[in-house]
Amino acid sequence: MIAEKYKQMLGQKSVIRELSEYATERAKQIGAENIFDYSLGNPSVPVPQEFTDQLVKLASSDNPMAVHGYSPSLGITSVREKVAASLSRRFGLNYKKEHIFMTSGAAGALAHALRSVVAAGDEVLTFAPFFPEYTPYVHGLDAELKVVPPNTETFQINFDAFEEMLSPKVSAVLINTPNNPSGAVYSTETIKKLASILTQKQEEFGHDIYLISDEPYREIVFNHVDAPYVATYYANTLTCYSFSKSLSLPGERIGYVAVNPNCPDAELIVNMCGQISRGIGHNCPPSIIQLAVAEVIDQTSDLSVYEKNKDILYDGLTKLGFSCVKPGGTFYIFPKALEEDAVAFSKRALKYDLILVPADSFGCPGYFRMAYCIPTEKVERSLAAFEKLAEDYKQ
């Protein structure tokens, strides 16, 4: 009695994974230096030395039973306190440990946040383009994910479409800023307008609507870009964070849910996350990684390379005639394909050893995503390949 629902998921192959596997194979033929692999969002800069030093110190502790011991189900108390203090210091809200639930990365954070405020049969709204893994998170709780069509001029929110889709069945709205895949950062104006609509609709519908804010790219915002802290503007905000990108630790599975201290049910939601964990076998992120991250809580890797790469690509691609919204953060750029069918476009790009992800699975057909967390010299060299690709479309 194999569970049919997961068996069926096996058929849905990941385009990103397929392209990445192709790139690995092709690299063996022509050399890795000749492949311009823009498929995967794996950080390309090292973790800060201070993190490594702390990790080595913890591993070498003369009380290994304490370092490697069970974490309480909501996370190690001192770690939750340090996360809360850091958020309060940086963003002005009065976070305490009672508002923090430690998770296995942003995936764990989203899985818990959604389960805590969404019941079977509810609707969750998100905005195209969106991270395709939102779909299994929401389907896993028998709720429905509805995707608001994009505003392709700016990749800010398409408010007309949003208001039309915001029905009483919606219990949560899921945003991701800075955005994977568009690179857009929601402006203060956008967040304020979103908060105002949600506040009004909560009253109209007579129930809470939670804002789940997926923020793994929070620390990768480019110079002078307006990047408000979402929770500041809306009490019912559950902030989902991961240290994957800010500290270049994607494999160590460490993040948190921070519930806005002004949310009336904040402490209840955090305690519920502990109960949700029991059923899904989550049971805390690794103890030693919790402890090490807490020691470098306000640090990041040197993230400046991403802005440098963005500048080179944005200038180069627009010069070649690509239409593209300028990214405000992340390490993604999201240009329009040179033909309507982005899958066909991405296939043609392979001729020039450019690995580009068509955005159909992100809910935005006709566009493609590039993850430019690769060495700068390679980004520079890739422009010649893009030039050939653009030429190809002129013939």
Next chain:
Amino acid sequence: MIAEKYKQMLGQKSVIRELSEYATERAKQIGAENIFDYSLGNPSVPVPQEFTDQLVKLASSDNPMAVHGYSPSLGITSVREKVAASLSRRFGLNYKKEHIFMTSGAAGALAHALRSVVAAGDEVLTFAPFFPEYTPYVHGLDAELKVVPPNTETFQINFDAFEEMLSPKVSAVLINTPNNPSGAVYSTETIKKLASILTQKQEEFGHDIYLISDEPYREIVFNHVDAPYVATYYANTLTCYSFSKSLSLPGERIGYVAVNPNCPDAELIVNMCGQISRGIGHNCPPSIIQLAVAEVIDQTSDLSVYEKNKDILYDGLTKLGFSCVKPGGTFYIFPKALEEDAVAFSKRALKYDLILVPADSFGCPGYFRMAYCIPTEKVERSLAAFEKLAEDYKQ
């Protein structure tokens, strides 16, 4: 719209946690050395030095992006290969990496194993006494957990009751040997008989019945005890393992599901586990811990203290008149309380600063569990307290 199902779980307080919190408070008053805290199953011996050395080496790598990078969704390939090779070497079955799915501890392993072969509405059978967290794992998938009453003579399987309860609605049978809380180890005779019944019923019902074998205590088996490898006797076995107890790493969340290579759907089940992860936000155990564990795959901590503690307690308690099945492994012992109501008994034990867990939540009222992963000198000193407690019942 707070999710009611998790909100309601908040009311169900954990007896173990409450007792452990009481012990911590009481220790502040009378000194930790005067509290005999047998409540928590936290390993009391250090991780092997070789693990620490490997962890430090990995943390200090000159390619931190590789060490801390994303793990493939089924686990790091080289780690899966090493786990498979170790199992094959030790137990003779022909495991390959295709049969291994790396998980965040036994909790992650059980959550995935159950989801892969149990659908909503199915029944799962387990045997009293049983680990109470099985309940949320099974309820989380809207299936029903049915508990076969214990054979209190030996804490082997009560086969009469089992056969009566094994209906066509049962898609999985969940066992835990060596057992938490009884300390019993299922004998070869028990496993063979279980396998034979399951094989016969599979045929009779015309569908698979999976055996999910929860084995975090596999390496803690005492001298001369018959401790067969479960999967040897039944093809449809999903072995759920954790390194928490064998390497004293409970907080680092590292384990695996190993599907018997003779299970016709073995590779399908492993691949499905990868899909299950997507919905529950699990996404692999920490990369650096996967890599470090793989380097010490056949090692354990020095586990001999547990057998020493067992001998002292078993001899001491039986001499005092406690009725008790001799543990074959784990670091638990499971005596009968001195009155019918084990909760009242456990309360009376507090007078002598003995922290004992009544077994009602393990499905075995009238018994209590002791986790003797504490220093041996403390175990010795605790016997005087037990003597006073036994005296108390004679008055």
